[in-house]
Amino acid sequence: MATQLRASLCPHCLKRIPAERVREGDNIYLVKTCPEHGEFTTLIWRGTPSLEGWGRAKAAVHTTVPHAGEGRGCPFDCGICSEHRQQSCTVLIEVTGRCNLRCPFCFADSGDDSGPDPSPADLAWRFLNALRKSGPHNIVQISGGEPTVRDDLPEIISLGRTIGFPFIQLNTNGVRLAAEPGYAVKLKEAGLFSVFLQFDGTQDRIYRTIRGRALLEEKMRAIQQCSSAGLGIVLVPTIVKGVNDGDIGAILRLALELAPAVRGVHFQPAAYFGRHLTPPPAEERLTLPDLMRAIQQQTDGLIRADHFIPPGCEHPLCSFHGNFLRQEDGSLKPLSRQAVDCSRGDQQENWGTGKAVSYVVNQWAAPKPASCCPARDSLDAFLENHRSNTFAISAMAFQDVWSLDLERVQECCIHVAAPDGRMIPFCLYNLTSSDGTPLYRDTCDMSPEMSFSCPPPSPRIGMDGCCSPLLEGDCCAPESAAADETCACAPVDVGHRSGCPVCGKKILDISPPKTLSCRYCGKTALVEHCCEEGHFVCDQCRIQAVGELITASCLTSSHRDTLAILHDIRSNPHFPTHGPHHHPMVPGILLAAYRNNGGDISDERIMAGIARGAQIPGAFCSFFGVDGAAIGVGIAFSVLLGATPFEGTKRNLVQKIVIRVASKIAEHAAARCCQREVWIALNEAEEISRELLPVPLPARYPLRCDQFGTTDHCSGMACPLRRTMPV
Numbered sequence: 001m002a003t004q005l006r007a008s009l010c011p012h013c014l015k016r017i018p019a020e021r022v023r024e025g026d027n028i029y030l031v032k033t034c035p036e037h038g039e040f041t042t043l044i045w046r047g048t049p050s051l052e053g054w055g056r057a058k059a060a061v062h063t064t065v066p067h068a069g070e071g072r073g074c075p076f077d078c079g080i081c082s083e084h085r086q087q088s089c090t091v092l093i094e095v096t097g098r099c100n101l102r103c104p105f106c107f108a109d110s111g112d113d114s115g116p117d118p119s120p121a122d123l124a125w126r127f128l129n130a131l132r133k134s135g136p137h138n139i140v141q142i143s144g145g146e147p148t149v150r151d152d153l154p155e156i157i158s159l160g161r162t163i164g165f166p167f168i169q170l171n172t173n174g175v176r177l178a179a180e181p182g183y184a185v186k187l188k189e190a191g192l193f194s195v196f197l198q199f200d201g202t203q204d205r206i207y208r209t210i211r212g213r214a215l216l217e218e219k220m221r222a223i224q225q226c227s228s229a230g231l232g233i234v235l236v237p238t239i240v241k242g243v244n245d246g247d248i249g250a251i252l253r254l255a256l257e258l259a260p261a262v263r264g265v266h267f268q269p270a271a272y273f274g275r276h277l278t279p280p281p282a283e284e285r286l287t288l289p290d291l292m293r294a295i296q297q298q299t300d301g302l303i304r305a306d307h308f309i310p311p312g313c314e315h316p317l318c319s320f321h322g323n324f325l326r327q328e329d330g331s332l333k334p335l336s337r338q339a340v341d342c343s344r345g346d347q348q349e350n351w352g353t354g355k356a357v358s359y360v361v362n363q364w365a366a367p368k369p370a371s372c373c374p375a376r377d378s379l380d381a382f383l384e385n386h387r388s389n390t391f392a393i394s395a396m397a398f399q400d401v402w403s404l405d406l407e408r409v410q411e412c413c414i415h416v417a418a419p420d421g422r423m424i425p426f427c428l429y430n431l432t433s434s435d436g437t438p439l440y441r442d443t444c445d446m447s448p449e450m451s452f453s454c455p456p457p458s459p460r461i462g463m464d465g466c467c468s469p470l471l472e473g474d475c476c477a478p479e480s481a482a483a484d485e486t487c488a489c490a491p492v493d494v495g496h497r498s499g500c501p502v503c504g505k506k507i508l509d510i511s512p513p514k515t516l517s518c519r520y521c522g523k524t525a526l527v528e529h530c531c532e533e534g535h536f537v538c539d540q541c542r543i544q545a546v547g548e549l550i551t552a553s554c555l556t557s558s559h560r561d562t563l564a565i566l567h568d569i570r571s572n573p574h575f576p577t578h579g580p581h582h583h584p585m586v587p588g589i590l591l592a593a594y595r596n597n598g599g600d601i602s603d604e605r606i607m608a609g610i611a612r613g614a615q616i617p618g619a620f621c622s623f624f625g626v627d628g629a630a631i632g633v634g635i636a637f638s639v640l641l642g643a644t645p646f647e648g649t650k651r652n653l654v655q656k657i658v659i660r661v662a663s664k665i666a667e668h669a670a671a672r673c674c675q676r677e678v679w680i681a682l683n684e685a686e687e688i689s690r691e692l693l694p695v696p697l698p699a700r701y702p703l704r705c706d707q708f709g710t711t712d713h714c715s716g717m718a719c720p721l722r723r724t725m726p727v
Contacts, residue, residue, distance in 0.1 A: 006018075007019055007074075007407075008404045013036060013037060013433070015036075017034050026050070027045065027046050028045040028051055029043055042285065043287060044287060045317070047290075051316070051317070075439070079422035088130075088423060090138060090140075090141055091134055092142075092143045093142055093416075094143050096150055097115060098146065101173055101212060101213075103211045104212060105210050105270060105274075123556075124163065127165065129421050130417045131164050133423055141168075142168060143171040148172055153170075155190070157192050159603075168191060168192055170195050171198075172198065174197050174198065174199075177225050178222040184222075184229035185229045194231060195231050197219070197235055197236060198238070200238055233263060235265045237267055237268065239268065239270060240286075245286060248295055248298050249295070256330075256391065260389065263390075263392060266392075266394050268397075269287070271400040288397050291320075302332060303324070307324070308320040314408075314414070315412070318408055318411075318412075320395055321394035396414075401433055414426040422444065424440050503531060503535060505532040505533050507530070507531055508530065509528065510529060513526050539618045546572075547581070547610075550581065550588055550610060551588065553588075554591070555592070559592075562682045562685065562698065562699045562701075563679070563682060565592055566585075569585060577675065578674045580616065580628065582628065585613070590685055593698070597697065597698075599695045619672075621672055621677070626658065627662055629681035630659075633658065634657050636685070661680075664680055665680050670719070672713070683699045705719070
């Protein structure tokens with residue numbers, strides 16, 4: 001008996017406990033003991049190939065900036081934390097908890113009583129947050145619940161593409177795809193590139209057991225609809241021992257018959273969390289070697305166990321895959337040794353997961369139509385034929401509380417974008433105790449106002465770095481924080497609405513100016529203001545902290561009134577009352593209102609306006625002599641009118657707009673109040689829009705000041721906004 005020490009969780013109390021892998025003959029068990037609840041034994045590997053010979057060496061790829069603080073240690077600090085050794089390869093975004101089925105096996109325990117769906121603004125924020133934390137090269141899988149119960153799913157897919165994710169998959173049971181002709185076409189046109197279709201077998205008795213009713217006919221219709229729409233399809237069977245583990249070969253033969261529309265099969269041995277909590281006896285666990293042998297036996301050797309290779313991204317115990325070329329005679333040529341290996345080559349390329357993503361994109365997308373050009377290069381034709389006839393077989397063994405091994409968790413590359421902004425490994429996010437208590441699911445509040453880390457800045461928000469090179473005067477300066485070469489910032493705490501974002505203390509003048517370091521990113525700047533405690537936060541860190549919220553609100557708001565959009569954004573309890581984040585907000589609001597009133601403008605142009613506004617430094621109203629809100633109006637009209645440095649008329653017109661709005665703001669001899677000045681700017685923008693634009697930008701919403709007398713330097717009843725409110 002050989003053992004290997006490691007760590008796990010108690011299935012009953014979810015406390016971290018020691019565990020060990022114990023070998024008995026050809027089998028490997030995870031054995032762990034809780035001082036309170038006793039010993040637990042789970043089979044994790046059965047027979048050949050040997051686990052020792054299965055894995056392959058690969059370098060750890062830590063995140064450039066861990067996204068969560070350190071407190072209780074793994075697995076309680078997920079977000080992800082500094083102990084994690086792999087980047088994101090696939091990011092799941094759950095768009096609903098509702099479902100049109102009631103499956104006995106469901107990791108999310110979904111149903112029709114799961115509460116309200118996340119709003120479009122919430123989802124836009126999750127996309128933006130995932131883009132910033134994981135990068136655009138990753139696969140995004142839209143999940144649930146059942147995503148197709150949302151009528152706005154095409155808009156959600158389009159939003160994800162617009163924000164910067166080119167590869168979006170849909171995880172679905174296929175019921176709506178089967179029932180609604182043309183629906184698959186809508187999803188394809190919105191930007192979907194492949195479908196992960198729940199497909200548990202070739203007999204309705206299987207669906208009655210696993211899904212609660214007969215579904216085979218609907219599954220076949222869903223495949224036909226996706227094929228007609230040009231969507232790549234991956235069949236995803238949940239394999240339950242004694243239910244459909246004898247149908248594995250039939251699933252593969254059917255999938256090969258439906259190729260090339262069906263690009264592959266991705267098996268998932270049942271894990272015991274969510275709705276189905278009771279694990280089988282240890283010996284009845286279905287392990288990866290069991291699955292490989294079943295594939296060989298049930299396909300009569302067409303596909304052999306030695307055709308499969310371990311993963312190059314996640315832990316060796318988590319998955320296997322094989323890539324094959326379909327031959328004209330129906331045989332399969334294994335290509336697996338040429339398949340993806342994330343552990344080789346340049347680890348910096350695409351954060352170490354680029355090869356895995358390329359493999360998925362090339363294999364699971366629909367084949368391209370044949371060229372109509374007779375002169376098409378023969379090599380291109382050969383490569384396209386090769387691509388169209390490849391077929392993938394893979395498996396993923398998700399962990400439950402009985403089989404959890406923290407070493408595996410720390411190498412996970414499939415992460416859920418949680419509602420509160422953290423990136424949590426899939427198995428931990430769905431993990432439940434023996435009585436159904438979740439470790440993370442349903443405990444991550446939907447709060448876009450949580451703390452954010454500064455880099456890497458989102459290219460869609462248009463920040464070139466953490467700190468502006470211009471003179472910084474907008475507030476707050478530090479205990480010195482050393483900036484390293486990677487600009488690895490501490491999380492930005494946006495918990496103080498007024499004053500210093502670090503401590504909430506008053507902002508003071510510094511004379512003469514001092515060179516101070518940003519409290520979060522460590523970059524130095526010459527500043528003329530800081531708080532009583534000496535804290536300084538640079539403009540770009542302050543903007544980044546709420547930048548996703550601004551962009552998400554402007555891309556998804558349906559309000560036609562600019563002040564209504566302003567109210568929604570500033571109602572966020574962590575949106576600071578003053579600061580440079582108001583500068584990108586103004587053009588974003590105006591451009592969003594233009595779209596909502598019928599104007600023709602793309603999301604990209606709205607984001608371009610926001611990006612320009614993000615470059616306006618703080619304290620511009622005093623240090624540079626013109627208010628940032630006025631410049632924000634100029635930015636919006638520059639975008640709408642198409643002004644450039646090389647065309648005099650429109651350039652002159654935009655300059656006059658800025659002067660006009662700035663003059664209106666300057667009529668009030670008062671200390672800065674970002675709310676007041678944005679309100680004035682939006683009101684003046686309405687008048688200008690009626691003169692210059694095909695649609696007006698109304699500013700009639702009855703905005704109420706909720707900070708009267710509570711912020712530094714409030715002008716009280718002299719404020720024009722205050723005077724519009726009833727006494």
